[in-house]
Amino acid sequence: MSEPLRTSLEELNDQMRMRREKLQKLREQGINPYPYSYEVTHHAQTILDTFKDGESTDVSVAGRIMSMRIMGKASFFHIQDSTGKIQIYIRKDDVGEATYETFKHLYDIGDIVGIKGYTFRTKMGEISVHTKEITLLAKALRPIPIAKEQEINGQRVVYDAFSDKEQRYRQRYVDLIVNPEVREVFRKRAKIINTIRAFLDEKGYLEVETPILQPVYGGATARPFITHHNALGMDLYLRIANELYLKRLIVGGFEGVYEFAKDFRNEGLSRFHNPEFTQVEFYVAYKDYLWMMEQVEALFERIALTVNGTTKTRFNGHDVDLKPPYRRLTIPEAIKEFTGKDIEGKSETELRTVAKELGVHIEPSDGSGKIIDAIFSECVEPNLIAPTFVIDYPIEMSPLTKKHRSKPGLVERFELIVAGKELCNAYSELNDPIDQRERLEEQARLRERGDEEAMAIDEDFLRALEYGMPPTAGIGIGIDRLTMLITGQESIRDVILFPQMRPE
Numbered sequence: 001m002s003e004p005l006r007t008s009l010e011e012l013n014d015q016m017r018m019r020r021e022k023l024q025k026l027r028e029q030g031i032n033p034y035p036y037s038y039e040v041t042h043h044a045q046t047i048l049d050t051f052k053d054g055e056s057t058d059v060s061v062a063g064r065i066m067s068m069r070i071m072g073k074a075s076f077f078h079i080q081d082s083t084g085k086i087q088i089y090i091r092k093d094d095v096g097e098a099t100y101e102t103f104k105h106l107y108d109i110g111d112i113v114g115i116k117g118y119t120f121r122t123k124m125g126e127i128s129v130h131t132k133e134i135t136l137l138a139k140a141l142r143p144i145p146i147a148k149e150q151e152i153n154g155q156r157v158v159y160d161a162f163s164d165k166e167q168r169y170r171q172r173y174v175d176l177i178v179n180p181e182v183r184e185v186f187r188k189r190a191k192i193i194n195t196i197r198a199f200l201d202e203k204g205y206l207e208v209e210t211p212i213l214q215p216v217y218g219g220a221t222a223r224p225f226i227t228h229h230n231a232l233g234m235d236l237y238l239r240i241a242n243e244l245y246l247k248r249l250i251v252g253g254f255e256g257v258y259e260f261a262k263d264f265r266n267e268g269l270s271r272f273h274n275p276e277f278t279q280v281e282f283y284v285a286y287k288d289y290l291w292m293m294e295q296v297e298a299l300f301e302r303i304a305l306t307v308n309g310t311t312k313t314r315f316n317g318h319d320v321d322l323k324p325p326y327r328r329l330t331i332p333e334a335i336k337e338f339t340g341k342d343i344e345g346k347s348e349t350e351l352r353t354v355a356k357e358l359g360v361h362i363e364p365s366d367g368s369g370k371i372i373d374a375i376f377s378e379c380v381e382p383n384l385i386a387p388t389f390v391i392d393y394p395i396e397m398s399p400l401t402k403k404h405r406s407k408p409g410l411v412e413r414f415e416l417i418v419a420g421k422e423l424c425n426a427y428s429e430l431n432d433p434i435d436q437r438e439r440l441e442e443q444a445r446l447r448e449r450g451d452e453e454a455m456a457i458d459e460d461f462l463r464a465l466e467y468g469m470p471p472t473a474g475i476g477i478g479i480d481r482l483t484m485l486i487t488g489q490e491s492i493r494d495v496i497l498f499p500q501m502r503p504e
């Protein structure tokens with residue numbers, strides 16, 4: 001262990017030891033350092049927004065001590081609640097000598113306190129609360145990392161901030177305390193979800209829940225996580241998508257269903273991938289992918305305006321505008337536009353040659369669909385900056401999608417690409433049970449060739465289709481990436497409260 005690290009750990013241990021000693025002294029004084037409740041009447045931001053000079057309001061506030069200026073007979077400190085910070089003034093003559101001495105010597109930055117008092121403005125002009133009564137609500141036994149500020153040559157310099165990304169993700173609770181701007185990202189995330197829910201509810205669609213543990217995984221091409229059910233004596237899979245269950249509900253007679261789902265894919269970690277992620281899928285009977293494109297344009301514009309007040313945002317290093325209409329480009333057209341290669345009608349062998357010429361790595365087990373997907377992902381997707389519907393995929397890439405009504409060899413599918421990243425995936429859903437079985441059997445053959453992400457045959461789903469499913473449009477929208485888009489975050493870990501991390 002390096003000397004600076006040893007010193008840092010020793011200092012931390014000393015601080016924690018001293019805080020435990022203070023905790024014991026508080027208990028010896030008959031003070032409960034962890035009481036059961038506290039009545040809060042006002043929050044910091046409300047006080048700051050409504051304060052009027054010449055008027056004083058009795059308030060009861062609570063929050064975490066974030067700074068302290070201890071003086072002889074009076075002191076100032078700041079508390080932080082869910083809305084922001086406010087200054088607190090405490091004086092010995094108001095709270096009594098014993099209480100004031102306890103505050104001076106046994107309270108620390110990080111402690112959570114309740115304050116009863118009244119509002120006023122200090123001589124320095126800061127709106128504050130004058131303490132009449134102080135209550136310790138939680139003694140913090142571990143010091144929080146507080147950034148220090150210094151003015152150097154007229155410039156404000158911040159140091160010792162809690163800014164290490166990995167630490168922030170591992171200790172999100174500390175991140176939220178000392179970097180309160182992070183909370184705004186997650187407030188916006190909640191607002192995005194609520195906006196989508198309102199959009200779908202207004203149309204009369206039903207929010208439902210489908211199984212996370214599934215005997216057969218499906219609805220996407222991905223490697224699943226496997227678990228075991230002891231009582232049933234069988235392996236189960238964490239769902240990679242909820243598509244096949246939602247389509248069963250369309251068979252059952254619902255005309256519009258949706259679900260906000262936690263899905264799981266056993267894949268690598270990256271700036272845009274987390275193995276546990278959130279998406280909303282919705283399916284509407286008697287509609288197709290052309291109708292769905294119009295819905296996506298309306299929904300994304302509404303989300304941007306509701307959350308940010310503008311359709312303009314910055315994502316993945318690019319300024320983008322979500323105001324409709326969005327460009328529409330077929331995947332063969334997109335590949336030809338950005339590579340000069342025409343893939344229409346090409347065999348698997350010919351596609352392998354194209355990939356090799358473009359320097360795109362493919363596996364021996366990859367079929368035509370995966371080869372086209374690899375070419376598109378590497379050579380095209382990063383170049384699509386303005387919102388673009390990439391439409392009409394080759395049939396090999398989309399085993400759950402209806403064949404194109406006028407273009408042989410293609411299917412009615414689109415992905416929305418913004419600033420080089422896919423945000424949603426939608427189909428005119430395949431409802432021909434014979435065609436669907438043939439497509440899934442082809443997936444099974446790909447699995448035999450070694451493609452671990454190829455779909456499995458779900459006999460119960462095929463049985464459901466045999467009862468008849470109406471024409472249906474369906475879509476999956478990634479909530480995590482959508483939040484990145486709307487909030488301008490650079491990593492998926494910045495929009496997931498507790499992202500997956502390697503063990504410490």
